[in-house]
Amino acid sequence: MSETAKLIIEDKTYELPVLTGPENEKAIDISRLRAMTGYVTLDKGFKNTGSTTSAITFLDGEKGILRYRGYPIEQLAEKAEFLEVAYLLIYGELPNKVEYANFKNHITHHTLIHEDMRVFLEAYPIKAHPMGILAASLSTISTFYPESQDPNRPKEAIDLTIYRLLAKVPTLAAWAYKNAVGQPVVYPKNKFDYCENFVNMMFDLPAYDYVPDPVVVNALNTLLILHADHEQNCSASTVRVVGSSQANLYASVSAGVSALWGPLHGGANQAVIEMLENIKNDGGNLDKWISKAKDKEDSFRLMGFGHRVYKNFDPRAKIIKKAADDVLNKLGIIDPVLDIAKQLEEVALNDSYFKERGLYPNVDFYSGIIYRALDIPTEMFTVMFALGRLPGWIAQWKEMVGENQPISRPRQIYTGSKERNFVEIDNR
Numbered sequence: 172m173s174e175t176a177k178l179i180i181e182d183k184t185y186e187l188p189v190l191t192g193p194e195n196e197k198a199i200d201i202s203r204l205r206a207m208t209g210y211v212t213l214d215k216g217f218k219n220t221g222s223t224t225s226a227i228t229f230l231d232g233e234k235g236i237l238r239y240r241g242y243p244i245e246q247l248a249e250k251a252e253f254l255e256v257a258y259l260l261i262y263g264e265l266p267n268k269v270e271y272a273n274f275k276n277h278i279t280h281h282t283l284i285h286e287d288m289r290v291f292l293e294a295y296p297i298k299a300h301p302m303g304i305l306a307a308s309l310s311t312i313s314t315f316y317p318e319s320q321d322p323n324r325p326k327e328a329i330d331l332t333i334y335r336l337l338a339k340v341p342t343l344a345a346w347a348y349k350n351a352v353g354q355p356v357v358y359p360k361n362k363f364d365y366c367e368n369f370v371n372m373m374f375d376l377p378a379y380d381y382v383p384d385p386v387v388v389n390a391l392n393t394l395l396i397l398h399a400d401h402e403q404n405c406s407a408s409t410v411r412v413v414g415s416s417q418a419n420l421y422a423s424v425s426a427g428v429s430a431l432w433g434p435l436h437g438g439a440n441q442a443v444i445e446m447l448e449n450i451k452n453d454g455g456n457l458d459k460w461i462s463k464a465k466d467k468e469d470s471f472r473l474m475g476f477g478h479r480v481y482k483n484f485d486p487r488a489k490i491i492k493k494a495a496d497d498v499l500n501k502l503g504i505i506d507p508v509l510d511i512a513k514q515l516e517e518v519a520l521n522d523s524y525f526k527e528r529g530l531y532p533n534v535d536f537y538s539g540i541i542y543r544a545l546d547i548p549t550e551m552f553t554v555m556f557a558l559g560r561l562p563g564w565i566a567q568w569k570e571m572v573g574e575n576q577p578i579s580r581p582r583q584i585y586t587g588s589k590e591r592n593f594v595e596i597d598n599r
Contacts, residue, residue: 345372400563475536
């Protein structure tokens with residue numbers, strides 16, 4: 172007999188199934204709780220509620236483990252290309268040579284965006300936030316492909332939408348950057364691979380023979396892999412919730428972009444640089460700010476340290492630290508803000524206060540340093556995050572659709588007024 176949990180309500184005992192995952196994680200299945208008992212559970216923020224089963228990503232925050240489809244993040248970041256990881260997340264296995272060549276070929280030949288999209292992009296104000304542009308552009312692109320609205324289209328049509336998304340989002344992201352800095356857009360070039368192409372569209376200029384730096388390209392490849400998926404986080408859950416209504420993939424991913432935009436989610440690396448700039452503008456007295464961080468009565472918190480999931484260390488941080496060091500060494504950056512970052516890193520890695528509390532630099536800290544070194548505006552940081560998270564969102568949507576999961580419809584505990592009668596305005 173399978174394991175069960177017993178729930179006692181009003182002297183009645185109910186047995187609920189207990190599920191055990193391959194990594195021995197446990198869950199009480201309450202799918203039929205309301206039908207059985209008339210009760211629902213209350214779990215604000217869904218901190219203790221599994222909204223789905225998933226075979227995509229496993230993480231253990233206590234042990235600092237992150238795996239995509241069973242592969243340790245350390246191995247993928249060191250040995251894989253980003254598109255290999257994208258294929259793995261979306262289709263479940265690493266591609267062989269033929270599969271990978273076909274996959275890359277499809278993406279390479281879908282990077283161009285319909286010229287009518289230029290009208291929309293050029294209409295945005297120069298100060299428009301790139302995340303707003305990206306979210307709106309993704310929804311707009313769906314109107315160019317009306318067949319994507321059909322939830323019952325064949326697998327080949329779904330694959331085509333996936334190719335288009337993976338191919339066009341880097342173009343949209345780079346064009347949003349060009350809009351932010353007031354430069355002409357750069358069209359994609361098929362001679363470059365995925366990461367090279369994006370770097371070229373970001374930094375090339377007309378009549379300027381730009382060559383993407385391999386160190387920068389490699390750092391970007393690593394960053395995108397580290398950000399590719401992270402289990403049922405806010406944006407991934409949003410993609411699944413929107414997709415559960417049979418909304419098209421473009422709209423679902425656009426919703427994910429909007430969820431990622433928030434400073435408590437994807438905006439954390441932007442907050443890191445803003446914090447470092449505040450320290451610099453205050454005179455750069457790091458001891459003062461370290462003391463503020465240790466003071467429980469002070470509202471100041473160090474951004475980019477610790478993680479709400481990883482209670483010991485963020486496994487991605489160890490990997491991206493090396494990429495950050497490589498970029499800073501190669502580019503020879505002289506920047507007082509980055510100097511403060513390095514000093515702060517040294518303190519956090521050696522100070523007993525931070526070590527005892529697991530407040531180590533996380534992936535947001537190091538990614539913010541890299542983007543700053545590349546002279547990318549802080550408003551673009553979350554767009555870079557979105558570019559990496561794209562295959563994870565697609566994989567989450569595809570899994571949800573493939574399993575015919577029902578439309579998401581959380582319950583609530585109503586706390587408003589009881590029934591009352593309407594009173595006409597003259598008598599109020």
